[in-house]
Amino acid sequence: MERRVFGVETEFGLTHLGRERRGLPPDEVARYLFRPVVDWGRSSNVFIPNASRLYLDVGSHPEYATAECDDLLDLIASDRAGELIMHDLALRAEEALERDGFDGSLYLLKNNVDSRGNSYGSHENYLIPRATHFRRLSTVLLPFLVTRQVIAGAGHVLQSSDERAAHFAFSQRADHMWEGISSATTRSRPIINTRDEPHADAGIHRRLHVIVGDSNMSETTQLLRFGATDLVLRMIEAGVPVGDYELENPIGAIRHISHDITGTAAVRIRGGQELTAVEIQTGLLEKAKTFIARHGAHHEHVEKILELWERTLEAVRSGDHSLVDQEIDWAIKKRLVDEVAQRHGVGYDHPKLEQIDMAYHDVRPDRGLFHLLRRRGRAASLLSEERIRAAMMDPPATTRAAVRGHFLSTARAYGAEHTVDWVHHKLVDRPLEALMIKDPFVVEDERIEALLDKLGDRASQLRELSVEEREAQGVPLALSERYTLTADRPHSDPPVI
């Protein structure tokens, strides 16, 4: 498969700190947060004009699922747009709370753990051919994902427990995974979830659902995370030999690796050999380099991904984290945590450092520590603010998401009741004409156009609004109307004779 569809779903942590009295509990704050969403779509589970999905999930977590993307930068832009959408909602919720007498500060954290050890995720979706050998997912992909934390972990200040002292770990999520591959999600969180909902033609595609990842703040880390995973999948799909690193105990291994920031923790693979995460990753990286040398790069970021992959492994192997401490989340965070520890003369068991860890993931641009570091040139970025802002409003142009966004925005302009999901498009008044689009790479669909034509003469009646006009609507930018009806409205009263 030359092109691949990607998506990321992010669950956010939510907390309200009251100024004079206790803040409200998360489920109540979540209702405030989603008030504009419910006003807009009469539900707390909606697809929005940029074709992404915005909803309240299990445990009242605000969640954002990016639209289908086939370009890694589009994917990262859509994910970053999700942060800003949540931020926009948070500011409005804070004001609404104050009006109701609940003065305080609302925090939305794009992280994966709270202070009591509850975890929530950052789930990746990769479209893979149905024919992909399941066996190779466990012998190649699973070891890759277990060790991927050393290149893409968000870093974590881990508190002391019976087993070990407080320390800095690679991953937030590692301690919360319970199985290698299974179909469960909350009951026994697996690294790879096999729930088979391809949202596409099930005869051709499978959706690989990866639950193990940490939520990343850094765009460069995201590029490496999704880009390297895509490369490993590509080798699996091509059937090239990638070595066999099948782990004896994937869950033991993922924790063991996370807890050893020196990167020397060894894990046992089938056959009894002991390897470090860096050795397994290096083995896969070398195969990927050979694969690309032979088959050519399939997108313009491949070289950058391979270079950053190699440099990050070298940083772990050598202990010289400064090699990547502007580009890889765990290293960016660790540098800051260690500086704060030194200034205050405290160790990893001090709440101050846990607070720094959490505040790194604060989505609020003027308060979140990742954003603060980026402004000071201590964290790299890939995308302009304009691109992320555009991704808040408009769907990616090169996938089915373009059709969904166009369909729902047009229906809204005509005031036509409608429902959409990843695959379906329906005007409520015309239930028998509901349409499915099973091909996620479709960017235009004649059937959809014919259905929308029944709403009116769009060429003369519909006008696309400018960015300025959308900003002026007074609603969250992501919920702004994309089209407006011009003067000759189809539903206006008949002229008086």
Added chain:
Amino acid sequence: MSEQPQKRSHGGPGEDGPGEEPGAVPGGSAQSQQKAGELDSLLDEIDSVLESNAEEFVKGFVQKGGQ
């Protein structure tokens, strides 16, 4: 991403490498003083945006488990 930051100590917190305490470089070069100044300014800014009671903030951040 144009340039790499300079090497630093990667010792754990509380480990006092000689001469690596940012404020304690008497007669250090202008460059190292500038770096120390930048770090001080960064840490001051961070202190100004964080909730002052770290423990309360951390303990108050409790969610239900998600997926």
